[in-house]
Amino acid sequence: MAYITTEEVKEIRNKLKAKFPGVKFSIVREHYSTVRCCIMVSPFEFENPHMSLNHYPMWLKDHHKGKPYLNFLVAVAEILMENEKTVSHDADYGSIPNFYVTLQVGQWNNPHVQNKSIKVTV
Numbered sequence: 444m445a446y447i448t449t450e451e452v453k454e455i456r457n458k459l460k461a462k463f464p465g466v467k468f469s470i471v472r473e474h475y476s477t478v479r480c481c482i483m484v485s486p487f488e489f490e491n492p493h494m495s496l497n498h499y500p501m502w503l504k505d506h507h508k509g510k511p512y513l514n515f516l517v518a519v520a521e522i523l524m525e526n527e528k529t530v531s532h533d534a535d536y537g538s539i540p541n542f543y544v545t546l547q548v549g550q551w552n553n554p555h556v557q558n559k560s561i562k563v564t565v
Contacts, residue, residue, distance in 0.1 A: 445476035447542035451526060452478050458522050463515075465561040469550065479545040480523055483553065486561040487512035492554030498523055498546040514565040520546060 455478060456470040467484035489512065496503065498520045507513045523544045549555035 445542050447472055447476060447478055451542070455480075455523060455526075458525075459519065462518065462522065463563055465558075466563065473545070477543040477545055478523065479547070480519065481547045481550050482519070482555060483549065484556045484558050484561070485512075485515070486557065486559050486563055487515060488557050489548045489555055492549045492556075493551060494548040494555075496546045496548065498544045515563055516546075518565045520544075 449472060452470060452472045456468070459466075459468050459470065459480070463485075466482065466486075469479075469481040469483055471479050473479050496516065497506075500517045500520050503513065503516050503520060507516060523546065527541060527544065
């Protein structure tokens with residue numbers, strides 16, 4: 444069964460803060476099994492200030508090819524997935540990870556804000 448601890452979420456939060464100082468994230472645990480990462484303030488202009496993303500780097504590379512924020516999204520996704528591993532395999536559901544990831548730009552009630560003064564190095 445998928446499960447992520449508060450300490451693991453805190454570790455992810457600290458890694459993202461260290462890698463991207465100035466960028467504002469909302470990182471929370473949901474339903475004991477999911478880490479939700481919302482990019483709230485960054486130097487990038489996204490097509491939509493409320494956007495759900497697939498967190499797999501290959502999907503990001505395929506769907507955001509040529510975008511100025513591609514490398515940033517891939518780096519965020521890689522940090523989110525660093526500790527993800529398969530904990531069991533089920534005939535009906537396939538591989539079950541130790542936790543799930545939700546990656547978003549903004550939140551449904553709080554849009555992403557672009558701040559060009561933030562410097563991001565990937």
